Amino acid sequence: EAGVVQSPRYKIIEKKQPVAFWCNPISGHNTLYWYLQNLGQGPELLIRYENEEAVDDSQLPKDRFSAERLKGVDSTLKIQPAELGDSAVYLCASSLAGGYNEQFFGPGTRLTVL
Amino acid sequence: GQQLNQSPQSMFIQEGEDVSMNCTSSSIFNTWLWYKQDPGEGPVLLIALYKAGELTSNGRLTAQFGITRKDSFLNISASIPSDVGIYFCAGLSTSGTYKYIFGTGTRLKVLA
Numbered sequence: 001e002a003g004v005v006q007s008p009r010y011k012i013i014e015k016k017q018p019v020a021f022w023c024n025p026i027s028g029h030n031t032l033y034w035y036l037q038n039l040g041q042g043p044e045l046l047i048r049y050e051n052e053e054a055v056d057d058s059q060l061p062k063d064r065f066s067a068e069r070l071k072g073v074d075s076t077l078k079i080q081p082a083e084l085g086d087s088a089v090y091l092c093a094s095s096l097a098g099g100y101n102e103q104f105f106g107p108g109t110r111l112t113v114l
Numbered sequence: 115g116q117q118l119n120q121s122p123q124s125m126f127i128q129e130g131e132d133v134s135m136n137c138t139s140s141s142i143f144n145t146w147l148w149y150k151q152d153p154g155e156g157p158v159l160l161i162a163l164y165k166a167g168e169l170t171s172n173g174r175l176t177a178q179f180g181i182t183r184k185d186s187f188l189n190i191s192a193s194i195p196s197d198v199g200i201y202f203c204a205g206l207s208t209s210g211t212y213k214y215i216f217g218t219g220t221r222l223k224v225l226a
Contacts, residue, residue: 004156042117042202042216043157056211091156099212100145103204105156 002026004106006092012112018080021109024073025094032069033103034060034077035091043091048099049075056099079111087113118205120217128225133190135220137203145206146186147214148177152199160201161188193224 005024013019025032030051035043046065048056051072060067064083069075079086089108095101119138127133137146145164149157161172163179163186170177176189186203203217 006156040219042204042219044117044216045213048211048213056213093156099214100206100208102147102159102162103214104159105149107154107156110154 004092004094004104006106006109008109009107010110010112012114013082014114015084016081018078019082019111020076020078021090021092021111023075023077023092023106025075025092026104028096029094029104030072030097031095031099031101032075033093033095034067034075035093035105037089037091037108039088043105046077050097050099082111082113084113087111116215118203118215118217120201120203120220122220123218124221124223126223126225127193129193129195131193133193133197133222134187135189135201135222136185136187137205137217138185139205139215140184141205141207141209141215142183143205143215144183144208146177146179147204147206148175148186148188149202149204150199151202151219157202190222193222195224195226198222198224 032049034046037043049069067077091108092106093103095103148160151157161177168179174191178187200219204214
């Protein structure tokens with residue numbers, strides 16, 4: 001069974017440029033998460049989707065970050081415009097329905113903002 | 115954001131030694147997960163714990179859900195070089211919406 005797929009794996013951009021990350025969850029997993037992982041720290045939740053609905057986006061900086069999961073399967077996380085402090089690893093995870101189930105992570109996208 | 119305290123932050127051990135690490139919280143959790151993350155990869159789920167006092171094993175790994183529900187422990191027996199990595203705990207917060215809070219990580223290095 002395929003795991004969580006993310007692309008790109010690495011992205012280098014200049015500040016003020018836009019960037020987008022893509023995630024395809026494990027088949028059958030209705031819940032999808034985007035996490036931010038700063039160097040030397042654990043993942044921190046940005047947004048959680050139950051199917052198409054964003055049920056927890058309280059930690060998403062909405063002035064520059066946006067996310068969508070239009071058909072309830074794959075998802076896109078966007079930053080516009082990117083700032084130097086956005087350099088981090090962006091992880092996608094998925095689980096069976098409900099935020100209390102075990103989460104499985106993708107390999108992440110490492111973003112470097114110059 | 116909120117992060118759980120993990121101890122130790124890092125450790126160097128000899129191959130074959132046993133390893134113990136723990137994770138503590140000021141809040142009560144209903145579920146604990148333990149993950150391992152290799153450089154450049156996402157965290158991989160090792161063990162899930164659902165009940166206070168529960169002891170669960172996965173090969174050489176054993177984890178326990180603390181009785182107070184505010185802590186969890188992970189032990190690795192007879193460490194091998196491929197155990198190198200960062201180990202994260204995650205506790206399920208049920209205040210508000212369900213959300214896993216992750217620990218700060220324990221970095222393990224194994225000396226052959």
